[in-house]
Amino acid sequence: MPDLDTVVREISEEMAARTDRGTVADYIPELAHVDPNRFGMAVIDGDGRVSAGGDSEVLFSIQSISKVFTLTLALGMIGDRLWRRVGREPSGNPFNSIVQLERERGVPRNPFINAGAIAVTDVILSGHEPREALGEILRFMQFLAQDQTVFIDEKVASSERRTGFRNSALAYYMKSFGVIENPVDFTLGVYFHHCAIAMNCRQLATAGQFLAHNGLNPATGYNVVTAERARRINAIMLTCGHYDGSGEFAYRVGLPGKSGVGGGIFAVAPGKASIAVWSPGLDAAGNSHLGRVALERLTQRMGWSVFGV
Ligand SMILES: NC(=O)CC[C@H](N)C(=O)O
Known part of the structure; x- marks a missing residue:
């Protein structure tokens, strides 16, 4: 070798x-x-x-690499019940596509397209304040990386929040089907921040x-x-x-x-x-x-x- x-x-x-x-x-x-x-x-x-x-x-x-770790956390929290909120089939569509959501009644194809990752973030957020949920995700990353210096780049997070119209559309659309439990702004805030690690x-x-x-x-x-x-x-x-x-x-x-x-x-x-x-x-x-x-x-x-x- x-x-x-x-x-x-x-x-x-x-x-x-x-x-x-x-x-x-x-x-x-x-x-x-x-x-x-x-x-x-x-x-x-x-x-x-x-x-x-x-x-x-x-x-x-x-x-979006953060989505692997939020998926791991959400599965740890609610186990296979997660699969009621998100599927696990490839989408064959771009990461920020909205087209399948209507046909599939607001349940995203998989946890790695944006819609799916936003639904997973919503699971992690439920029962917590956004700050706590974000703290949990960040601490998990620090623990796995064995490095307390891992941080969230606030500038990237707020830059995405200002321009994240498509993710807002995805989240509101899922909310209309009851797939998002928390206020959309809270769920998106946590999502944008974990993407900005x-x-x-x-x-x-x-x-x-x-x-x-x-x-x-x-x-x-x-x-x-x-x-x-x-x-x-x-x-x-x-x-x-x-x-x-x-x-x-x-x-x-x-x-x-x-x-x-x-x-x-x-x-x-x-x-x-x-x-x-x-x-x-x-x-x-x-x-x-x-x-x-x-x-x-x-x-x-x-x-x-x-x-x-
Ligand atoms: N593919 C990606 O990395 C997309 C993540 C990015 N934060 C977004 O929602 O658009």
Whole structure:
């Protein structure tokens, strides 16, 4: 097997030299300032060894990658009852699409499209003040990342709140079907803030280790979720983690993964590694272009696809 440090270093160098970088998201004005030439990568193996390259220590907005962790929290709170509020089928539509909601009576297709993630956030919020719910999400991320410095970037959150008309439309529409329990402003406030969590690749790969190792964080020995739950969250990442680019991601990379419009991708090689990559330029489906290319190289060289070597 090739040496992981060498592979990560070579991929990082290769990505730094690429000129096809995609387009930085600008519908959240604060994200538009991010330098498209950034690239970072961190891979943590089963022994907790970190192989990192490029801008792996630079913070970025994790955006929709936070949805993996809010899904984990909501399942911990209400278990399988969550599936009455949100489905688990790929949508085949863009992340912020509203079209399926009418036909499916306000129940979003899956927890990773915006509508689904807003419904999951609403579950976490129920019975709490927005501040408490947000504190719970942030503390969970800090605990998983083993790093108390993980924070919410207020500027990104308020930038999205000012321009999040589409998410407001999705939330009000779901509310009309009774899928959202709390005041829409409260649910959206928590949603925008958890999307605005800032992390670097190393922190993110650390936080996701439990999904690579049957629910157990090998570094701390903590069982975060059962093996069955970890497997199921990974299944949803594989089928829905890249919106209408999920099929292409499975075809090219072959790992469960979750993207965010900040340009991050978190991916899992079950039993082998927890991986985070970051390159801010996005493809047409809103997924990091070079992030995907880098992961494709990594799985090819390491033989890590879940579909075979
Ligand atoms: N794909 C994403 O990362 C989208 C998350 C972003 N906060 C939004 O709601 O639009």
